[in-house]
Amino acid sequence: MFYLSEIQSSFAHLAFAFGASLVLSSLLDPKKVAHRTVLFGIGMALSVRYIWWRGSETLAPPGLTFDCLFSWSFFAIEAASVLSSLSAFTILTRTRSRSAEVERFMEWWKPAEEPKVAIMIATYNEDRSVLERSIVGAKASDHHNCEVIVLDDGRRDWLQRFCDDQGVRYLRRPDNKGSKAGNINHALDVLVADAERPDFIAVLDADFVPHADFISRGLALFHDAKVGLVQTPQHFFNPDPIQHNLGLSRSYPDEQRFFFDHLQPSRDAWGIAFCCGTSSVIRWEAVRAVGGFPTDSITEDFMLTLALQEEGYKTVYLNEALTEGLAPEGLKEYVTQRARWCLGLMQIARGRLGPFASNRLRLRDRWSVIDSVFFWLTTFPFKIAAMTFPLLYWFFNVTVVNASVADVVSYFGVYMIWVLFVLNFISAGLIIPIVNDVSQLLGAIPISRAAVLGLIKPKGHAFSVTAKGGDRTKVVVQWRLMRPFLILGGLTILGLFIGLFTDQFAFNDAGDGKIVILFWTVYNLIILAVTLAVCVELPRAERHFADRPERALISVDGALKRVWLTDLTQETVRIRGAGLLPGTRIAIKIRNVGRMDAIVLQATSDGGVLSLDIDPKQYEALLRRLYAEGNVPSVTRTRLSAIMTDAVARLGRR
The missing domain is CATH 2.40.10.430 (Thrombin, subunit H)
Structure with missing residues (x-):
């Protein structure tokens, strides 16, 4: 009777959290800082409550046992992940929109002194079909005093002829030293010799197309002389591999949507928004003051923000869809890109602008870097651990989490329900379990490797260009990427079979914990099944989110x-x-x-x-x-019914 009472009490806690989330979603405003602070404050309290319970009641007793080794190691990874979440929750308590400020200062300069802008398109090996739309879009700017400059690190004669035909400036250099940052710095040095130097530069990746008002709206925020860089979000006119391969292109957002639409505005409210490379406008005197783009990290964009801040220039964020580009179309490119971001961030953390280095950065800038390091260093290793540690139970009778169903529901269930509610409340439903897990699992191994490698050996790593365009008209099975998930899935199924249908293994004497481990294992199998489906790349045809009959x-x-x-x-x-x-x-x-x-x-x-x-x-x-025209092309909010409909339709096409 006591156990039944415990179960009832724990589910009552869960029901209360769920009911409170339903009520509060209709009473609170996700844009009000006070409301966000209350919601995330409760989330942080539940996070601490959960991790305290994990550390005090669910771990194996200290000793020279495998139970102790693996139980405490999993807890350490999970605790670090929760600490990262607490930092993110703190950042998300604030948010800021600068659109009204843009409207007030659209033309802060004198009419006779319209600032000159150099629109730089950095390119290495992109196809003509990719480049021509970027160049045409840049030429269509409604800011009159613009010069479009193509920075060709591929030294292609055909591109030089195309630029001549288009009436845009073409620059090439004799080597590729410093990769993209070196390419931009070469252009900056060339512009120094011009009779009329630009007042601002705008940086675009070769596959990004600016809207006509990208420059004019970005310039408005430079009315503040301390603003050195204005960053705008990246939107995409093609689905990323997860959206596309799961058939969710029109119902589920690209993987970066939460960051650009919600985390960056929150960072801006704290004064720690950072440059993301493309789709940014930079004050000429500011970038020259810091010696150009930093080359001591392969993520030169984040480091540029820190370098500017050290010189007294701030980075601000304008959350308006003013450019559109290509998301990585293949899984290999998708994973490579994110591993590069991770590696570059670790290089920054270990470098001259790191959080513990002797520099002139503010405390909040150091926190910004630490928050990013924790994200890369905890999120993906924890995902690997969550997928593999249950196998220790099925094969070796090693109990990693020793907890009752009632306690799991009361502590973990309530915590998870609340966090999912708050994150979806502020983001219009962008956080979907399983699909979010899959996006993390896909790159977990190379990203975790890059995180550790970057901290241990921060120097001597080559810049990996994310391939865009090319032939995507065939079904491609990414066997190499799929292999670890196939092995993990096979071991999980085998372990589940052994545990459930043989007498000599762990499941039969696990007590109440067997239900916990069973649920954990089944959930992992669902994630692995979806991950394997994503590894089958479907043919692509050019489409546009904004298409309307x-x-x-x-x-x-x-x-x-x-x-x-x-x-x-x-x-x-x-x-x-x-x-x-x-x-x-x-x-x-x-x-x-x-x-x-x-x-x-x-x-x-x-x-x-x-x-x-x-x-x-x-x-x-x-x-x-x-x-170069139109409204927001990306999916920016979700409905569960639409996602389920698209998922069922995807299954029907198999």
Whole structure:
């Protein structure tokens, strides 16, 4: 009876936390600092309560036993992860929007002194199809005093000719020393010799396309003479590998959405927003004052923020979708990019601008670096531990967490329910269990390796370029990336089978803890199954989040027909509402692009897919329409019903 009473009490705690979250979600405002502070304050209290319980009641007794070794080591990793969460929760208690400030200071300079901006597009090996839309978008800026400069570290003659045709400046250097940072620094040195130096520079990766108002809105925040850099978020016009391979492109956000839409505005409110490389505008005198972009870390962007701060210049964040780029399209590129970020951050932590080095950084800047180090150093090793430590129980009868179901529900369940509620309350539902776990697990091994390696050996690491573009039209199974998850899944299933269906192994004498370990193991199997599905890369076709059907006119054999235009890309368009035969030549008029000839590539039940015969001026207009105009292209909020519908549809396509 006592045990039943304990179970009932623990579920009452869980029900109370769930009910409180439902009530508070309708009463509180996620943008008010006071409300956020209360919610995250409760979350921090529950985090401390949980980890105190773990440390005081669930660990194996001290001694020279495997139970003690693994129980305490798992607790140490988990405690470090909770400490990282406490830092993140503290940051998230505040938030800031600068859009109203931008509106007030859109033209703070005198009319006769419009500042000059050099828009720098750094490139190494990107395809022409990637570069041309970035260049065309940069040329379309509504700030008149701009110069577009292409910084070619690939030394490609065809790109130089293309830049000449486009009327933009082309720069190349004899070597690739310093990677992207060195490329930008070379350009800065060239600009010093110009008769008219820029007042500001804007930095774009080769695959990022600025909206027409990117420069004008970014410049508005430089009314404050102490602002050295304005960072804007990165949005993407293609889904990342997790979204795409799970079929969630239109219902689930890209993996970076929470960081750019919610964590960076919170960091800005604390004065610790940082540069993220592309999509930033920088004061010329500020970047020259720090000697250009730092080259002693492969994440030169974060380090630039610290260098600017040391010289008295601050970095601010404008949370508006003013550029769009390519998310990594393949899993290898996705993982490589994140491991590079991790390695670069560890280099910063060990370098001259690290949190414990002798420098002029503020206490909050040191906290900013420590917070980032803790994120990389705890999140991903903890994910590996959470997936592997249950195997110790099934195969070796090693109990890592010795707890009753009632206590797990009361301490862990309440803590988790509350944290999920608060994070989803402030982010409009961006934190989805399982999918978030998969995004962390995919890169956990190389990221953990990079974290340790970067701390031990911070120097001598090459810059790995994230490949963008290329042929993505085939199914590709990433066997090498999948292998550890296949092995882990096989061992988990085998261990579960041995524990459940044999007499001599641990499960039969585990007592109440067997339910805890069983739930933990089954959850891990679900995560592993989804992870394996993500490792099967599906074919991609160019699509745009902002695509909406619109009316258009076509001419077939001299007869005009009104049709629906959908799925517009750089080369093709699909139309609906007219019967067409393959090979038929027609004319079509597209809004803001013009009239052009086309040929029917493929007939569909309600129309066809057309190949466009487009002249250079129309092509530029099409690029501007596809990439330099429009609203937020990314998924920025979620509905569970939409995610479930897309997931079921994805299963149906298998």
